[in-house]
Amino acid sequence: MELVDLHNHALYACDDGPKSEKDMQSLIDAIYKDSIRHLCLTPHYHPGYFGENSERADRSFEKLSRYAAEKYPDLKLYRGNELRYDRGCVEWIKSGRCHAINDTNYVLVDFSHSAEGDEIVKGTNSILSAGYIPVLAHVERYRKVAKDMDFVRELRENGVVIQVDAQSILGVFGFGSKRCCKRMLALGLVDLVATDAHGSVIRPPSISDSYKYIEKHFGHRYAEAVCIHNPYAILQNRQPGKE
Numbered sequence: 001m002e003l004v005d006l007h008n009h010a011l012y013a014c015d016d017g018p019k020s021e022k023d024m025q026s027l028i029d030a031i032y033k034d035s036i037r038h039l040c041l042t043p044h045y046h047p048g049y050f051g052e053n054s055e056r057a058d059r060s061f062e063k064l065s066r067y068a069a070e071k072y073p074d075l076k077l078y079r080g081n082e083l084r085y086d087r088g089c090v091e092w093i094k095s096g097r098c099h100a101i102n103d104t105n106y107v108l109v110d111f112s113h114s115a116e117g118d119e120i121v122k123g124t125n126s127i128l129s130a131g132y133i134p135v136l137a138h139v140e141r142y143r144k145v146a147k148d149m150d151f152v153r154e155l156r157e158n159g160v161v162i163q164v165d166a167q168s169i170l171g172v173f174g175f176g177s178k179r180c181c182k183r184m185l186a187l188g189l190v191d192l193v194a195t196d197a198h199g200s201v202i203r204p205p206s207i208s209d210s211y212k213y214i215e216k217h218f219g220h221r222y223a224e225a226v227c228i229h230n231p232y233a234i235l236q237n238r239q240p241g242k243e
Contacts, residue, residue, distance in 0.1 A: 002037035003207050004231035006101055007082065007108055007137055007163060007194030011060040014043035015050045017198045024060065025067055026200040028075075034195070034205040038076045038232060042108050045098040046084035054097050057081075078102040078235060082137055083109045085123040090130040100132060104237035106161065110137040117144045117151055124160050135161040135234065138196060140168045140180040152189045161240060162189055165196040166210035167203065185218050191240050192230045 009017030010031065012024035031039060041064070043057050044050050061079065068075050080101040083089055092098040093107060100107045107127060111120055120142065127134045136155065139145050139162050145152055156162055164184065168177040184190050193214070195205040207227060215223035230240035 001035050001208075001211075001228075003035045003211065003227050004038040004235070005031065005036045005195050005197075005205065005207060006040045006080065006135065006192065006231045006234060007042050007165075008039065008197040008205070009043055009082075010039070010197065011041050011043050011057055011064065014053045014057045014060055017043065021060075021063055023199065024064060027197060027204075028064065028068060028072070030200040031195070031197065031205045032072050032075055035208045036195070036205065037074060038078070038235060040078040040080045040101055040235065042080040042082045042101075044084060045081040045092065046086060046089075048086070049084060052097070080108055083107055085109050085111050085127075090127060090132070093130075093132065101135065102235045102237075104234065105131065105133050106135050106234045106237070107132045108135045108137055108163070111142065113141050114143055117148070120144065120155070121158075124155065124158070128159055133159060133161060135163050135192075137163055137194075138165045138168065140164050140177045140184065141173070146176060146180045149183060149187055149189065152184060153187075156189060156191070161234070162191045163194055164190050164192075166193050166205070166207040167196070169193065169210045169213055170206060172206075182217075185214060185222070188222075190226055192234070193226045194231070 010027045012018035018024040079099045081098045124134045169181045171178040197205040211227045
């Protein structure tokens with residue numbers, strides 16, 4: 001089983017992920033052990049939060065590429081960022097400072113957990129209007145989403161891709177997030193699951209356990225879709241759910 005992860009913080013010294021090269025290597029070991037074979041590295045991007053970290057991410061990615069090539073030659077690495085939405089952020093993508101997922105039209109984006117629905121709609125619409133497709137990160141954490149499945153449905157119908165975190169499905173972030181994930185999965189509103197991993201111990205990758213949970217409760221085909229086929233389609237700049 002070759003799982004695909006489009007959201008993680010495995011690059012070191014870029015954001016709130018690993019602080020050292022050794023920590024990064026330990027996280028990559030855990031990612032590989034978790035059956036992930038396609039990995040898009042997505043450090044946070046917003047100059048106001050983590051500074052201008054593009055060059056640091058480049059250096060970290062080069063070191064990781066050498067490590068992975070020697071130890072895990074079948075692990076495919078790709079570039080991306082988790083964009084924190086802000087007015088004018090589309091220019092960060094166009095300039096190349098913030099990476100779309102594998103240089104496709106898909107952009108991983110997040111908002112404040114307390115963001116109101118109007119803010120999320122306006123933000124994702126601005127990205128869509130610029131010709132990119134927003135992959136909305138850890139949707140289950142937004143206060144608006146927890147109480148309004150119709151809102152999630154409307155986002156998807158508007159072209160937004162819905163991503164949930166593996167650990168949320170497993171209840172690591174609390175009952176509320178798990179219940180929200182379960183509701184979205186039951187309604188078929190989840191497009192992909194990602195690790196959002198930050199370390200090998202704290203917030204580790206656990207997508208294989210999430211795969212098993214989805215397979216048990218929602219079926220084999222859905223588990224394969226959200227953990228393998230849909231994220232891989234995005235890497236290839238194809239629409240999720242379309243073979």
